[in-house]
Amino acid sequence: MAEKILMKGNEAIAISAIRNGVDGYFGYPITPQSEVMETLMKEKPWETTGMVVLQAESETSSINMIYGGASCGKKVMTSSSSPGISLMCEGISYIAGAELPCVVVDVMRGGPGLGTIQPSQSDYNQIVKGGGHGDYHNIVLAPASAQDMYDFVDWGFDLAFKYRTPVVILADGIIGQMMEKVEMHPMKPRRTDAEILEAAPWATTGKPAGRERNIITSLSLDADIQERFNRKLKGKYEIIEENEVKFSEYMTEDAEYVFVAFGCSSRICEAVVDELRAEGIKAGLLRPITLYPFPFKEIERLSKQVKSMMSIELNLGQMVHDVRLAVNGACPVGFYGRQGGNIYTPEEIVSEFKKFNGLA
Amino acid sequence: MKEEIIIAGFGGQGVLSMGKILAYSAIMQDMEVTWMPSYGPEMRGGTANVCVILSDRKIGSPIVTKYDTAIILNQQSMDKFEKTVKPGGWLVYDPSGITSHPTRTDINICRINAIEGAARVGNSKVYNMVVLGAFLKVNPIVSLENVEKGLGKSIPARYGSMIPLNKAAIVDGMENVEIVNRV
Amino acid sequence: MTGHKQMKDMSISIEEIKKPENRIYGKPSLLTDNVMHYCPGCSHGTVHKLVAEVIEEMGIQDKTVGICPVGCSVFAYNYIDIDWQEAAHGRAPALATATKRLCPDKYVFTYQGDGDLASIGTAEIIHACGRGENIVVIFINNGIYGMTGGQMAPTTLIGMKTSTTPYGRDPKLNGFPLVIADMIAHLDGTAYITRQSVHTAPAARKAKNAIRKAFEYSQKGIGLSFVEIVSTCNSGWKLTPVDANKWMVENMFKKYPIGDIKDILK
Numbered sequence: 001m002a003e004k005i006l007m008k009g010n011e012a013i014a015i016s017a018i019r020n021g022v023d024g025y026f027g028y029p030i031t032p033q034s035e036v037m038e039t040l041m042k043e044k045p046w047e048t049t050g051m052v053v054l055q056a057e058s059e060t061s062s063i064n065m066i067y068g069g070a071s072c073g074k075k076v077m078t079s080s081s082s083p084g085i086s087l088m089c090e091g092i093s094y095i096a097g098a099e100l101p102c103v104v105v106d107v108m109r110g111g112p113g114l115g116t117i118q119p120s121q122s123d124y125n126q127i128v129k130g131g132g133h134g135d136y137h138n139i140v141l142a143p144a145s146a147q148d149m150y151d152f153v154d155w156g157f158d159l160a161f162k163y164r165t166p167v168v169i170l171a172d173g174i175i176g177q178m179m180e181k182v183e184m185h186p187m188k189p190r191r192t193d194a195e196i197l198e199a200a201p202w203a204t205t206g207k208p209a210g211r212e213r214n215i216i217t218s219l220s221l222d223a224d225i226q227e228r229f230n231r232k233l234k235g236k237y238e239i240i241e242e243n244e245v246k247f248s249e250y251m252t253e254d255a256e257y258v259f260v261a262f263g264c265s266s267r268i269c270e271a272v273v274d275e276l277r278a279e280g281i282k283a284g285l286l287r288p289i290t291l292y293p294f295p296f297k298e299i300e301r302l303s304k305q306v307k308s309m310m311s312i313e314l315n316l317g318q319m320v321h322d323v324r325l326a327v328n329g330a331c332p333v334g335f336y337g338r339q340g341g342n343i344y345t346p347e348e349i350v351s352e353f354k355k356f357n358g359l360a
Numbered sequence: 361m362k363e364e365i366i367i368a369g370f371g372g373q374g375v376l377s378m379g380k381i382l383a384y385s386a387i388m389q390d391m392e393v394t395w396m397p398s399y400g401p402e403m404r405g406g407t408a409n410v411c412v413i414l415s416d417r418k419i420g421s422p423i424v425t426k427y428d429t430a431i432i433l434n435q436q437s438m439d440k441f442e443k444t445v446k447p448g449g450w451l452v453y454d455p456s457g458i459t460s461h462p463t464r465t466d467i468n469i470c471r472i473n474a475i476e477g478a479a480r481v482g483n484s485k486v487y488n489m490v491v492l493g494a495f496l497k498v499n500p501i502v503s504l505e506n507v508e509k510g511l512g513k514s515i516p517a518r519y520g521s522m523i524p525l526n527k528a529a530i531v532d533g534m535e536n537v538e539i540v541n542r543v
Numbered sequence: 544m545t546g547h548k549q550m551k552d553m554s555i556s557i558e559e560i561k562k563p564e565n566r567i568y569g570k571p572s573l574l575t576d577n578v579m580h581y582c583p584g585c586s587h588g589t590v591h592k593l594v595a596e597v598i599e600e601m602g603i604q605d606k607t608v609g610i611c612p613v614g615c616s617v618f619a620y621n622y623i624d625i626d627w628q629e630a631a632h633g634r635a636p637a638l639a640t641a642t643k644r645l646c647p648d649k650y651v652f653t654y655q656g657d658g659d660l661a662s663i664g665t666a667e668i669i670h671a672c673g674r675g676e677n678i679v680v681i682f683i684n685n686g687i688y689g690m691t692g693g694q695m696a697p698t699t700l701i702g703m704k705t706s707t708t709p710y711g712r713d714p715k716l717n718g719f720p721l722v723i724a725d726m727i728a729h730l731d732g733t734a735y736i737t738r739q740s741v742h743t744a745p746a747a748r749k750a751k752n753a754i755r756k757a758f759e760y761s762q763k764g765i766g767l768s769f770v771e772i773v774s775t776c777n778s779g780w781k782l783t784p785v786d787a788n789k790w791m792v793e794n795m796f797k798k799y800p801i802g803d804i805k806d807i808l809k
Contacts, residue, residue, distance in 0.1 A: 006384050006393065006513070024645050032399055052644045057670035061637040064630065064667070068610070068638030071628040074645045094631050117399070178422050179380065179395035181387050204626035204642070206649055208605040215620045217611075217629035270420035345425045 003184050009175040012149040012182050013079060013105055014039035017051070020154040021190040023074035024052040026065035028084060031117040032173040033107035036079040049190055059084035063091030063104070070100035071216040073196040073203030075157050079105035081173075082123050083114060085131070092166050093132025096233075097218025101160035101200075103153060104138075105169045107176035108314075110341035118341025119173030121263060124318035127168050128291045135230050137237050138168045139244065140291040142262040146180040154188070159244065161199060163236055170291060172314065174264040174343070246289040247298055251277065255284030257357065258302050260323050261312040262288050264343075269312055271346035272353070281359070291319070299326035308357055310334040312349060314342075332356075361416050363501050364424050366441055368409035369433025369454075374488030377514065378431075379410035382492065385502040385510030386414040394422040407436050414501060431495055433474075435459055448543055452495045462540075469541040470498050477532045486529035493533020504530070571595040573604060577621045582689075584784025586774035587616055589741040590683060593751040594654070595623045597758055607650045608642050610635040612659035615689040619654050633664025636671035639678045643761075650758055652679035658688045661697040661723050668723070675732030675766035679757045682723065682769060684799060685776040693779035697721040700798055705779070720798060724771045728805045734766035736805040740773045740796075742788040753803075765807060773799045 014036050027037045045051035056062040062078045069076035085106045108123045110116035128140050139159050141152045156167040207213045220226045251273055261269040266287035276283035288295050308331050311320035320335040327333050334356040338344045354360040369375045376397055383393040397410045413419050430441045432453040445451050447466040455471050462469050477490035511523050573595040581587045598607050604625055611619045613632035620627035630638045635653035643651040660668050660682050687705055688694040694707040698720050702711040728736050739750035757768035773795050777787035
């Protein structure tokens with residue numbers, strides 16, 4: 001049996017990076033995710049796996065270090081929280097535009113502006129709808145436990161290299177700060193130079209005689225070339241939307257009411273479903289695990305069997321717009337959220353649910 | 361079985377590490393656990409609290425507002441958390457520094473003077489383990505054997521020699537806990 | 544009489560002249576055949592050639608990664624036949640930092656103008672210097688934003704006219720020029736800092752030696768090497784190439800004097 005360790009979500013990100021053969025981490029301190037870099041610095045992976053860890057001078061610099069490292073075909077990642085992610089969005093757009101793989105972790109806190117340091121899910125629009133400029137998508141993974149934090153690093157790199165695209169692990173202060181037991185999988189070594197050449201023949205590894213020079217750029221200037229590139233990206237996104245949607249369902253088979261919630265909110269909604277079921281109300285939960293690609297089809301399917309749906313988010317209502325798109329008028333869609341770092345209790349959601357459905 | 365516990369006191373009293381040792385002990389007993397600290401601005405030099413949930417099933421919400429047990433180590437936390445204990449639950453507290461003692465009659469209450477306990481075992485750093493001992497005496501949710509294993513997991517290897525001292529503190533807490541109210 | 548002699552030599556056939564043994568000057572093999580987009584008289588073309596020559600002579604084409612800036616040299620990757628990364632504006636030292644740390648056997652250099660390095664990218668260059676990254680920075684200082692049409696740069700001289708200082712740079716309005724090389728010379732992480740120019744053949748030779756030294760230093764693990772090239776932008780300066788060179792010598796060199804500023808191995 002694999003060893004089970006009690007750790008914070010943030011620590012799980014760091015330990016997973018080391019154990020899954022990540023080549024480099026570049027970051028900048030910000031609450032509530034500073035434990036990621038603190039853990040890496042304490043573990044000193046440069047002495048064991050050879051992983052590079054560096055504290056940069058800013059989030060802007062961190063993401064551009066990721067850009068440079070990814071250009072070399074390396075598995076590189078960074079982490080931050082909402083205000084820092086805003087700074088990184090420029091770089092993420094360049095990384096998407098240069099078709100580079102990387103993993104970015106956003107441990108969300110309340111905003112806008114400096115906001116608070118407590119948990120929030122208010123970066124949904126920023127991360128799922130773009131964030132930086134231009135037509136691009138991040139693949140967005142929404143962890144709901146410390147184990148997810150551990151597992152999504154490796155999954156994230158698989159997707160990032162498969163599609164040459166940035167992958168964002170969209171966590172929140174609860175998932176980052178909460179300790180749970182985490183099962184450690186066997187270690188994966190870092191890729192050798194030869195393996196990198198094979199996995200990333202496009203990388204800037206130094207031009208040997210006999211191959212064209214590799215140029216990593218997001219610049220074209222020519223409108224027709226840029227449009228061709230945009231359409232190429234669109235093609236890639238269609239494949240991602242077709243193949244990479246991931247979600248989980250809780251008691252939805254016979255559900256008359258379905259909650260849609262991601263990350264820590266999906267955990268809280270499980271308790272809500274239990275409570276309503278105990279009262280004889282047939283409630284269920286759909287948890288999108290990938291936020292991009294979003295489980296439109298599954299929500300559409302459920303919308304035809306239920307009396308109503310409700311999106312529960314730690315923001316003013318962001319994912320609910322995607323839920324409404326998927327439902328397309330088939331049933332009423334409600335929303336309940338808390339903001340600023342406040343967290344709803346299951347009881348609070350039960351009461352809002354009853355209000356919305358006229359069951360009070 | 362599910363036990364929802366809030367541990368609250370001043371930063372420096374070992375609130376977070378007590379929660380961690382408790383959580384690790386439960387893992388040694390094959391239970392599911394969550395450990396969720398308050399990490400807001402109040403943690404900077406002020407009060408600290410951590411919610412620990414132990415369960416034999418997968419834990420849904422890590423956020424709760426009513427607790428089976430509240431372990432309270434300062435007055436601010438008493439003011440905040442006495443009312444959050446579920447009827448029939450436990451309130452464990454250290455009376456030193458408490459000016460308004462708990463008054464509820466629908467919950468079990470016990471107290472432990474852990475400063476004295478830590479002094480008895482000879483190290484003020486194990487204050488929190490005396491409190492943990494008191495709690496485990498009245499609510500033996502994890503076995504002493506598993507607590508010892510949990511200590512081994514949570515204490516850095518270089519402090520491994522501290523384990524017997526921690527264990528002595530737990531035993532001291534068990535021996536000196538005083539029941540105030542029983543429902 | 545020399546004129547007469549030359550006339551006589553012209554009679555040999557062009558095929559004869561093109562023979563390799565008769566060539567006294569050539570394009571370095573690492574310069575591509577792409578026609579450069581730089582304005583006639585611009586210093587960039589010369590500096591590109593020097594960089595290409597150094598990489599070729601050191602035999603490190605397969606070990607070199609260049610990082611382009613945003614600015615006139617944004618397309619440097621079209622001209623030198625090595626692997627390149629195109630950075631966001633000002634961020635080249637961040638890309639170079641990661642590239643060098645992840646691939647320590649590679650020669651990693653950034654090629655940046657004064658808008659890129661001395662304005663939007665000050666944080667990145669200062670901290671790359673502070674950390675002592677083992678990279679080479681080629682810094683083209685022509686005191687103006689060339690690509691966007693001749694606006695004021697942080698290095699624009701007092702009184703110098705640009706499209707955003709049409710009456711000349713006024714310190715009350717625009718502050719004073721940044722002298723980056725002198726600033727970073729104080730940092731412990733820098734190993735070699737020099738200021739050169741390429742307006743004459745001897746100057747270009749010295750600049751090339753400086754670039755070679757910087758590349759060599761970058762493999763010694765002793766910190767960052769920085770080669771500033773005080774350059775002309777005759778288009779932005781609204782001068783002929785010859786007058787631009789003259790203006791540079793008379794004005795730019797006063798604020799940005801040519802020569803080595805720091806060499807920790809000396």
